[in-house]
Amino acid sequence: MxxxxxxxxKRLWAEWLEEGDLAGEPWSEEADYHFWIAAQYVPKMTVxxxxxxxxxxxxxxxxxxxxxxxxxVLAPSRACLVREGRAQAVTIHEPIRGFQGWRYRWxxxxxxxxxxx
Numbered sequence: 001m002x003x004x005x006x007x008x009x010k011r012l013w014a015e016w017l018e019e020g021d022l023a024g025e026p027w028s029e030e031a032d033y034h035f036w037i038a039a040q041y042v043p044k045m046t047v048x049x050x051x052x053x054x055x056x057x058x059x060x061x062x063x064x065x066x067x068x069x070x071x072x073v074l075a076p077s078r079a080c081l082v083r084e085g086r087a088q089a090v091t092i093h094e095p096i097r098g099f100q101g102w103r104y105r106w107x108x109x110x111x112x113x114x115x116x117x
Contacts, residue, residue, distance in 0.1 A: 003050040003062070003105040004043045004081070006035055007098040013055050034069070034080040042070060042079045043102055051081050052105060054096045061089040061115055091115040 008016045019033055035051060050062040063083035072078045081102075090112040 002043060002045040003052060004045060004102045005052040005054060005059075005096075005105055006037070006081070006102045007100070008053055008055045008060075009098065010056060016053075016055070033063070033083050034072075035083075036072070036075070036078045036080055037102055039071060039077055039079040041101060042068060043081075043104070050105070051083060054098060057095045057097065059091045059096055059112075059115070061087055061091075063087040089115040 045065060045068070047065055047067060049065050051065050052062040053060045064086055065081060066084050067082045069080040069082060072080050092107050092111050092113070094107075
């Protein structure tokens with residue numbers, strides 16, 4: 001498996017939450033959600049693997065990947081990790097400092113627990 005981890009900057013966190021289909025909510029089936037990355041650095045992953053979100057120094061959860069758009073029409077230098085609904089709110093004990101780009105998941109999924117905040 002090649003799950004990846006991305007960071008939502010603090011200044012964009014409220015906007016990210018307002019985008020829709022939060023963890024625990026049923027999928028509205030109205031939209032796909034995109035996480036933009038540099039097109040030259042697309043992770044090796046397949047549909048169904050997890051895109052984990054970090055914000056404010058903590059793992060906040062994940063959503064399953066539905067596709068990768070390698071060239072976004074509006075921004076050809078960008079690629080997109082695309083998800084639908086079905087987000088899960090999970091975290092791990094350790095804090096995670098934000099970073100640019102993406103990383104492969106480095107913890108064992110057995111250490112994940114529900115994120116209740």
